Amino acid sequence: MVAGMLRHLGSLRHLKRDNGWIETLLEESYNERMHLLTFMKMCEPGWFMKTMILGAQGVFFNAMFLSYLVSPKITHRFVGYLEEEAVHTYTRCIKEIEEGAVPKWTDPNFQIPDIAVAYWRIPEGKRTMKDLIYYVRADEAVHRGVNHTLSNLKQDEDPNPFVSDYKVDATGHKHLPNPALKPTGYERAEIIG
Template sequence: MVAGMLRHLSSLRRLKRDNGWIETLLEESYNERMHLLTFMKMCEPGWFMKTVILGAQGVFFNAVFISYLISPKITHRFVGYLEEEAVHTYTRCIKEIEEGSLPKWSDPNFQIPDLAVSYWQMPEGKRTMMDLIYYIRADEAVHRGVNHTLSNLNQNEDPNPFVSDYKAAASGHKPNPALKPTGYERADVIG
């Protein structure tokens, strides 16, 4: 959200298009919000958790804001590594569900929120907590690849290769961020 907002404002100031970056950054922000809302629906947080979330937002938003002003490349790289940690965390979570270490989440009758079913369009019979974690982990893997790729690009000139109307898509070369955890190099995208 921070990067999308800053790029939006920069685009307005320069009176130039953004080459499709804003769209992807805001989509990522929306997706991450859905992750949080899904988990919050499952536990109905009290005032303490809501206060912690508010405090974390204040600190993280401002830290990313300043970081993005100083170096968008480093910020995207950091977010890519943060997403890598999320992939590891969800992978460990899947293993623990399989082992029965999380009995509540291992229960096939555990109800995941309707919000998640609707957002991920989860089919009937594939609505367990394990299924939900697979969807979220896949999202995080995409975010990881997107941010590493964006870090590898020229921040002011290069097009975003993940937007729907990316020029190279016509030639059949639209990069899939989930397939390249370290991100695509600039030569892969531009060349």
């Protein structure tokens, strides 16, 4: 959200397009918000947790704001590493579910929130907590690849390789890099080359 907002404001100040970065950054922000809303729906937080979220939001937003002003490349790299840690965390979570360490989540009566079912379009029969964690982990893997790739690019001139009309060959076939397949991100030469 911070990166998208700053790039949006920069685009307005300079009266020029930002090469498609804003949309991807805001999509990532929306997706992360859905992760939070999904997990918060499962526990219905009280005033203390809501206050903690507000405090964390204030600290993290301002830290990211200042960081992005100083160096967008470093900020994207940092977010890529955060997302890498999230992938590891959700992988451990899946392992713990499989080992029975979280009995509530393997209870046949346990249901994931409707907001998750609607957002990820989770089919009937695939609505267990383990399945939900797979969806969230896949999102985090994409965020990891996107942010590492954006860190590898020239911030003010390179196009966003994850927009729908990035590269089209002579036959009209679109070539979009899959960020989940490249944990360290695509190098600039792979994208621009």
